[in-house]
Amino acid sequence: MKQLFLAFYRKLEETDMRFERYLKSQIDWNNRLTAITGARGTGKTTMLLQHIKELYGNNPEDVLFVSLDNIYFSTNKLYSLADDFYSLGGKELYLDEVHKYPTWAQEIKNIYDDFPKLKMVFTGSSMLQIFKADADLSRRVRHFQLFGLSFREFLIFEGLLRKSQTPFLLEEILENHVSIAQKLIREITPLPAFQKYLQYGYYPYYQEDIAGYGERVLQTFNTVMESDLPNVENIDFYSINRIKKLFYILSEMVPFTPNISQLSQMVDVTRTSLMNYLQLLEKSHSVLLLRQKATGIRQMVKPEKIYLQNTNYSYALSAENPEIGNLRETFFFNQLQQNHKVTYTKQTDFCVDGKYYFEIGGKNKTTKQIKELDNAFLALDGLTTGFRNEIPLWIFGFLY
Incomplete structure (x- = not known):
């Protein structure tokens, strides 16, 4: 234990204490058992x-x-x-990379039950099935998920904000985006920084x-597929190669x-396997699956659109x-x-929370497509400030 x-x-x-992620202040660190999952490198x-x-400090006992x-x-x-x-x-006790330890769920449950005065925090892959593990942790654990850098965090990380x-809040942006943007542009020049963020700003x-x-981003993806995925899912080498093939095919089409059916033929797998692979890519934070509004079993139907995760x-x-347009x-x-x-x-590119409608485009896009819709907005690239329901795209990077 001394070496540990x-x-x-x-x-x-x-x-380094100079920059902290958004989630750090949101976690109640007093919980007896806390789980933090997220993509590798976040x-x-x-x-x-x-x-x-x-x-x-630096040497707690x-x-x-x-x-x-x-x-x-x-x-x-x-x-x-x-x-x-x-x-x-x-x-x-703080436990990192628990998905690398085969019996993590059962032993953490036993530790929780046998040492009531010990607090535990553990981290793991975004694919970690905390609530479906062999041991029942769902009644014991508070679960938080860490995403990559927001545009707001990127600006702070760069020393620009x-x-x-x-x-x-989203509602604040929808109602007050003009005044919010006017205040922010006194401190930052958003558009050049936004282009840099799109290119390389998601992983710290x-x-x-x-x-x-x-x-390195592609190396990280390969590590997730070849190392993290087998530690979390019962999956063979053949399937891993097919998932990687699927990801690269999608990257050329998003x-x-x-x-x-066509995609199954391209990857050379069954329809059922393809759907499973898409869900694994989503869990690993490699793709985003845009689905129809649905609950329960209907969520398992094919997605309407597929995007790369970032x-x-x-x-x-x-x-x-x-x-x-894809970006x-x-x-x-x-x-x-x-x-x-x-x-x-x-009707539009996206529906948010079942009540807000968004069409995404460049600064010259008109409101023609959304003029008959209530609670409909344009999120426009190339704008520094907006007007009425025309909102600068970059400002949606201030939601977390």
Whole structure:
């Protein structure tokens, strides 16, 4: 255990506190059991370490952070570690990458039940089925999901926007977007920064190497498919290769209105397998599936449209500049899906929360398509400020 503490202290020493993700302030860290899931590379590990460092400094004795892919667990059980830690007066246990540990769910449940004064926080893949694991954690755990950087966070990360700038509610933007934009443009020049965000601003690690960022994004996708996916799903190598093939086919066609039979033939799988693969790509935060408004079993029908999960994927996979209409729609869908229900509608590009209608386009797009609809808006690229129901696209990046 000594080596685990020493490694933990080194990580705390190296943790940068200058920028914090939006989710850190939303989590109730007093919960006895907290789960944080999200795509690889979004900053889950850093967020945990920042929280610990902020409260306890660089060498707390009754707090321990450990990654479950540590070689220590090749010969030691998680439950045994918790038992020893608790016996030494341990109060808070932070577990990273739990999907790398086969019996994580059962042992975390046992730790929760047997050590009532021990608080636990754990992180895992966005594909982690917390509520469908072998052990019943649903009654015990509070679950939070971390998405990639919003445009607002990107601006703060770049030093272009003050840290105190908080997100806006969707209703605030719809009602007051003109005054909001006027205040923001006193501090920022949004349009040039917005183009950079679309290209490389979604994953925080972009700052380490912008030139090689696109290649790293694709490497991250491959790691998720080849490492994280088998740790979460019972899946073979053949299926993983088919899922990767599907992803690359979709990347050349988005936004794609799927013909499932045709797509099944292209990937060389059955229709049922294809639908399962699409759901896995969605869970892994690799694609966005735009569905009709539905509940229960109807949600399992084919999506009406398929998008890549974020615009950075589009640039990483495109030999040339991606199609601008696709980028605009992907950005809007990506930023809204964090806190809102985005569904398909025949009248416009998107319906949000079942009551707001949005058409996405460039600054010269007219209101002709939405003039007969109530609660309908244009989200327009290339605008610094808007007018009435014409709203700058970039401002939807301030929702989280």
